Amino acid sequence: MEPRPQMEVNEFKDMAKEMVDYIGNYLENIRDRQVLPSVQPGYLRPLIPAEAPESPDSWPEVMADIERVIMPGVTHWHSPRFHAYFPTANSYPAIVADMLSGAIACIGFTWIASPACTELEVVMLDWLGKMLDLPPEFLACSGGKGGGVIQGTASEATLVALLGAKARALRNAKKERPELAESDIVSKLVGYASDQAHSSVERAGLLGGVRLRLLPADDNYALRGDTLKKAIEEDRAAGLIPFYAVATLGTTCTCAFDNLEELGRVAEEEKVWLHVDAAYAGSAFICPEFRHLMAGVQRADSFNFNPHKWMLVNFDCSAMWLRDPSDVVDAFNVDPLYLKHDQQGSAPDYRHWQIPLGRRFRALKLWFVLRLYGVANLQKHIRGQVKLAKEFEEMVRADDRFEVVAEVICGLVCFRLKGASNEPSEALLKRINGHGKIHLVPSKVRDVYFLRLAVCSRYTNSEDIRQSWDEVRTQADELLAAK
Amino acid sequence: MEPRPQMEVNEFKDMAKEMVDYIGNYLENIRDRQVLPSVQPGYLRPLIPAEAPESPDSWPEVMADIERVIMPGVTHWHSPRFHAYFPTANSYPAIVADMLSGAIACIGFTWIASPACTELEVVMLDWLGKMLDLPPEFLACSGGKGGGVIQGTASEATLVALLGAKARALRNAKKERPELAESDIVSKLVGYASDQAHSSVERAGLLGGVRLRLLPADDNYALRGDTLKKAIEEDRAAGLIPFYAVATLGTTCTCAFDNLEELGRVAEEEKVWLHVDAAYAGSAFICPEFRHLMAGVQRADSFNFNPHKWMLVNFDCSAMWLRDPSDVVDAFNVDPLYLKHDQQGSAPDYRHWQIPLGRRFRALKLWFVLRLYGVANLQKHIRGQVKLAKEFEEMVRADDRFEVVAEVICGLVCFRLKGASNEPSEALLKRINGHGKIHLVPSKVRDVYFLRLAVCSRYTNSEDIRQSWDEVRTQADELLAAK
Numbered sequence: 014m015e016p017r018p019q020m021e022v023n024e025f026k027d028m029a030k031e032m033v034d035y036i037g038n039y040l041e042n043i044r045d046r047q048v049l050p051s052v053q054p055g056y057l058r059p060l061i062p063a064e065a066p067e068s069p070d071s072w073p074e075v076m077a078d079i080e081r082v083i084m085p086g087v088t089h090w091h092s093p094r095f096h097a098y099f100p101t102a103n104s105y106p107a108i109v110a111d112m113l114s115g116a117i118a119c120i121g122f123t124w125i126a127s128p129a130c131t132e133l134e135v136v137m138l139d140w141l142g143k144m145l146d147l148p149p150e151f152l153a154c155s156g157g158k159g160g161g162v163i164q165g166t167a168s169e170a171t172l173v174a175l176l177g178a179k180a181r182a183l184r185n186a187k188k189e190r191p192e193l194a195e196s197d198i199v200s201k202l203v204g205y206a207s208d209q210a211h212s213s214v215e216r217a218g219l220l221g222g223v224r225l226r227l228l229p230a231d232d233n234y235a236l237r238g239d240t241l242k243k244a245i246e247e248d249r250a251a252g253l254i255p256f257y258a259v260a261t262l263g264t265t266c267t268c269a270f271d272n273l274e275e276l277g278r279v280a281e282e283e284k285v286w287l288h289v290d291a292a293y294a295g296s297a298f299i300c301p302e303f304r305h306l307m308a309g310v311q312r313a314d315s316f317n318f319n320p321h322k323w324m325l326v327n328f329d330c331s332a333m334w335l336r337d338p339s340d341v342v343d344a345f346n347v348d349p350l351y352l353k354h355d356q357q358g359s360a361p362d363y364r365h366w367q368i369p370l371g372r373r374f375r376a377l378k379l380w381f382v383l384r385l386y387g388v389a390n391l392q393k394h395i396r397g398q399v400k401l402a403k404e405f406e407e408m409v410r411a412d413d414r415f416e417v418v419a420e421v422i423c424g425l426v427c428f429r430l431k432g433a434s435n436e437p438s439e440a441l442l443k444r445i446n447g448h449g450k451i452h453l454v455p456s457k458v459r460d461v462y463f464l465r466l467a468v469c470s471r472y473t474n475s476e477d478i479r480q481s482w483d484e485v486r487t488q489a490d491e492l493l494a495a496k
Numbered sequence: 497m498e499p500r501p502q503m504e505v506n507e508f509k510d511m512a513k514e515m516v517d518y519i520g521n522y523l524e525n526i527r528d529r530q531v532l533p534s535v536q537p538g539y540l541r542p543l544i545p546a547e548a549p550e551s552p553d554s555w556p557e558v559m560a561d562i563e564r565v566i567m568p569g570v571t572h573w574h575s576p577r578f579h580a581y582f583p584t585a586n587s588y589p590a591i592v593a594d595m596l597s598g599a600i601a602c603i604g605f606t607w608i609a610s611p612a613c614t615e616l617e618v619v620m621l622d623w624l625g626k627m628l629d630l631p632p633e634f635l636a637c638s639g640g641k642g643g644g645v646i647q648g649t650a651s652e653a654t655l656v657a658l659l660g661a662k663a664r665a666l667r668n669a670k671k672e673r674p675e676l677a678e679s680d681i682v683s684k685l686v687g688y689a690s691d692q693a694h695s696s697v698e699r700a701g702l703l704g705g706v707r708l709r710l711l712p713a714d715d716n717y718a719l720r721g722d723t724l725k726k727a728i729e730e731d732r733a734a735g736l737i738p739f740y741a742v743a744t745l746g747t748t749c750t751c752a753f754d755n756l757e758e759l760g761r762v763a764e765e766e767k768v769w770l771h772v773d774a775a776y777a778g779s780a781f782i783c784p785e786f787r788h789l790m791a792g793v794q795r796a797d798s799f800n801f802n803p804h805k806w807m808l809v810n811f812d813c814s815a816m817w818l819r820d821p822s823d824v825v826d827a828f829n830v831d832p833l834y835l836k837h838d839q840q841g842s843a844p845d846y847r848h849w850q851i852p853l854g855r856r857f858r859a860l861k862l863w864f865v866l867r868l869y870g871v872a873n874l875q876k877h878i879r880g881q882v883k884l885a886k887e888f889e890e891m892v893r894a895d896d897r898f899e900v901v902a903e904v905i906c907g908l909v910c911f912r913l914k915g916a917s918n919e920p921s922e923a924l925l926k927r928i929n930g931h932g933k934i935h936l937v938p939s940k941v942r943d944v945y946f947l948r949l950a951v952c953s954r955y956t957n958s959e960d961i962r963q964s965w966d967e968v969r970t971q972a973d974e975l976l977a978a979k
Contacts, residue, residue: 020868022520025588029519032592033512036599037505050611054842057615063637065623069870079596083860086612090602098609098834101854103601105508109515111598113562115810116519118586119573126581128533129569132540140548154546165648166852176703199705200679212830213853219827220659220851222682222705265834321854327598328856344702347695351581351748351937351948359537368703368851369649370696371584371804373811377566387552454834465834 020072028072029112035079036108040091044472048092049452052085093470093477094451094484099265099293100323100398100424100469107327110381114374121372122364125354131363134163134376141320141332141379144388145298148311151334160338162366163375164331167292168213169368170317173333173341175204175217175257177315178286180344182256199223203248204257204285207236207271209264209458211290224253234267234419234458236260238275245283257286262307263294266456266465267419267427270294270306277312289316292331294423296323297399300392306422323398323424324391325471326382330375341366398424398468401478405466408482414489418461424468427456430489435462437492444488451481511555512595518562519591523574527955531575532935535568576953576960577934577967582748582776583806583881583907583952590810593864597857604855605847608837614846617646617859624803624815624862627871628781631794634817643821645849646858647814650775651696652851653800656816656824658687658700658740660798661769663827665739682706686731687740687768690719690754692747692941694773707736717750717902717941719743721758728766740769745790746777749939749948750902750910753777753789760795772799775814777906779806780882783875789905806881806907807874808954809865813858824849881907881951884961888949891965897972901944907951910939913972918945920975927971934964 020028060082089095091103121130138161139154153160164170179202186198199222206214208227218225226248228240245255258280260271273289280287289310295318297303310316317333320326335341342365352364364370383391399422406421409428419427429438435457442455442464453464466481543565572578574586604613621644622637636643647653662685669681682705689697691710701708709731711723728738741763743754756772763770772793778801780786793799800816803809818824825848835847847853866874885907892898892911902910912921918940925938925947936947949964 020588022524022588025592026516026520028588029516029592029595030513032595033509033516036512036595037509039599041505049608052611054607054611054839055615057612058619058637061619063622064626065866066870067872069873070867072868075864075867083600083612083616086610086615087600088602088608088610090600090610098603101601101603103599105505105511108595108598109508109512112512112515112519112591112595115591115594116522116586117566117570117573118584118810119571120581120584120811124537125532125571127569127571127573128535128537129540129566132538132569133566136541136544139546143547154541166854168853169851172851194683196679196683199682200677212832212835216828216830216853219830220704265832327601328603328854345699347699347702349695349748349939351939352695356537368652368655369812370651371649371811381558383548384553384558385555387549389550390552456832456834 024072031076035076040103043089043092044094044477046089046092047449048089048095049446049449050086050088051449057082057086088452091470091472093473094481095469096466096481097452097454097469099467102321102323102325102327104325104327104382104386104471106381106385107325107378110377111327114377117374119374121374122370123352123354123362124356124360127374128360130374130376131360133380134363135160135361137376137379137383138162138332138334140383142334145295146304147316147334150336151316158337158339159335160361161332161334162361162363164317164333164367165329165369166331167211167290167317167319168216170315170331170333171214171259171288171290172217172220173367174286174288174315175221175223176344177335177341178204178257178288179221179223181286181340182254186254198254201252201254202256203253204259205241205244205255206259207261207264209234209236209266209269210259210261211265211292214259214290230269234264234269236271236276238272238279241276242279245279245285255283255285257288259288259290260313262289262291263423265293266458268294268423268425269419270422273307273313274309277309281312286314287312289313291316291318293319293322296320297395297423299324299388300395320379320382323395324382325386325394326378330378338366394471398473401468401473401475402426404475405478405482408479412486414493418463426466427463428466429461429463438462438464441489441492444492445485448484448488451484507555514559518559523586526572526575527577527960529572529575530932531572531578532929532932533569533571534932540565540569571935574953574955576956577964578952579949579964580935580937580952582950585804585806585808585810587808587810587865587869587954589864589868590808590861593860594810597860600857602857604857605853606835606837606845607839607843610857611843613857613859614843616863617846618643618844620859620862620866621645621815621817623866625817628778629787630799630817633819634799641820641822642818643844644815644817645844645846647800647816647850648812648852649814650694650773650800650802651699653798653814653816654697654742654771654773655700655703656850657769657771657798658704658706659827660818660824661687661740661771662704662706664769664823665737669737681737684735684737685739686736687742688724688727688738689742690744690747692717692719692749692752693742693744694748694775697742697773713752717747717752719754719759721755721762724759724762728762728768738766738768740771742771742773743796745772745774746906748776749941751777751906751908752902753905756790757792760792764795769797770795772796774799774801776802776805779803780878780906782807782871783878803862803865806878807865808869808877809861813861821849877954881956884951884956884958885909887958888961888965891962895969897976901946909949910946911949912944912946921945921947924972924975927975928968931967931971934967
């Protein structure tokens, strides 16, 4: 029997336009939904069949199941009262660009596989680099070796940088100490990051099979040059080979900034690869008043931030620049005939710059967002969210049961109930998330537990922030009354 | 000065609907476009400004630039006469699902970060595993340890499996030979794949910092059990530690199938992790008549194929099943407080199953494609494309200037001009791609150069295949006449 026919173009047009309306309505009314769902693990399986259908389901059935099956289990990251983790971006221009990317659906692993995909990416990373005022050595338009690439995530950028640094260190060590076997060299390699660095930095060490030392940050949660210098000297004295350091600009726990000026000088003196992880906070550097926090970047080997976090480009779009991509390209280069082409060398083949082989046409998202917002509106977005964080901070400071535990620089406020014990703050967070009206996640630094309120949604306004604070305050009232 | 306002919801709805029409028209008329663009490297930069605009560009300007800037540089992977590499998927249901994914825009790294994102993925990998008739140990619904996950690419699946195997081997070796340092163990680890395996397998060895031996395939380009057995025995005798083997089902060069039945037995006896890379051909296993090619899969530790290649789910959607995910989870587990949640353990936290931390809601694409096509239509798609490949094969065989160099099993035909020299076939491919009417890539096995014609687009029909053959024949006529 011939199966019922699949969807054709007119049905697609109707269905996709219905989805457009659904999306617009979902986002404009997102503040009416409970931010954190109340489902339990395993909720979804009983709601749908145990097997795929033999013949097609109808579009109205599928559409109806979005509210029936999916939405009850969605954590609404774009609710104005979602304050967990850091923001992930969502904007109309990015969604429209992604539709086009899905239609073209090329796999841009080499230039010839879709020249527009590679070339728009090269130029968009230049546009973006100029918006951040990155040193020209990082930009392809400067005509040197450097250039940018879109990675999937900051984790991948950290790993790519580590693997590039490892390849460089191996090459140098083999030259200087030809008696050593490669495995001996690898066993001596040591990289560094702050103990405040993101978990993906430690994970990159695990994945890359090299030692990674987490060094103590100072009282402002910043890694300082002296600390790195001392660690490198100790390790050299112990026969190890320091090769890599990560400076974090905007840590996940408290949005602290490592002292890049100092770290850059040490990295340069000690000839270790310096990678800058500005995953969240990097977007702020499109505003000149935040750029003092990236002073020293001219000494970095690689720099990464996520427009998919705070710059309104939907996930995934993690921008990475390399001063000299050759170590990365050489480390990853496996070159079968079916991927060779005549123009090799005259444009980047991005497959050598990343872990996966395949890649979507993601530069379209950057292009649409930069053009349909314009730089001034993106700056306004950043400044507006920082202002909201300061408003929340002020309300916390005005309530003498609470304390703010780290300087509020970007869109994150870290706070807790005063006192030596963490228990009241832990109980408070449990109540808040249990109630489901707003969503926060905690962190702990040096045994001090605190709540993190990140301004995430582009819909969040002053009234939302006041309501979020009311919820915190109310839950604290009830908690303390119950005691 | 206040910037011009950014796009709001009504503008989005208009713009997105215009894009829907553009996409439908682009795909339905794609056969009118030249498959391979004629631009030169650097073509794009002069077409757009050197910097992002300060104030927003208008939507009509952006829309107009798609044809002016992007399309001249697009390689049209969905043209019915695109026959390069392997297919990449593109379907209307997947595009619509991705729109929804972009609107929800959650980052599903943990269950709590969006329960629906994790739970739909768990169930979709069960649906898909049942469609392939995978052994129940791989499926979450069987209640054991096993389960599936969506990776970005097959390269990542191969690397994840290798890193899991490495973690398991390290743990075992430390137990058995506690005198060895970890770096000594790593330096003794050795993995295996066919010399016909994809370049990403060799690259996984490079990235994972372990030795990977490429073993000779047999005359049908298949890796056999005896070859693996002999290599393992040699290496053990030399003091090495065999730990990992990759079986390829559907190689990139010729779509050959390693003998999984034999390799599985050897892997089981020798206790090495067996990973199955069925990136392209795995989709064929939804048709029972192809499943004899995966006989032996019950002995694999991990199995991977790409619905984003041949099963009409847009990139990225690489399905991977693990018999026992604990080695992978343990290898990657870095667990900061801000990612902990109360339901840990009762549902998978997929961040531990993959290289990146962040992940999109990709299961929606699978759900929409499986429901809006239905299994029968997907089988019809596979069978139709195999039939087209056989039609092309027949035309090649009917022309006695040509020879077919490998058995046509799925949608790939490998052929060349007869004779000892590769030069005529190389010249032929250059002419064909230079002419731009169809697009093929070459391969070379054991110094024999050949052309690969893959049936890629879902729009390709018998008439297209005849025209593609006419183009090959005409170019061959002209080439041979010029000699």
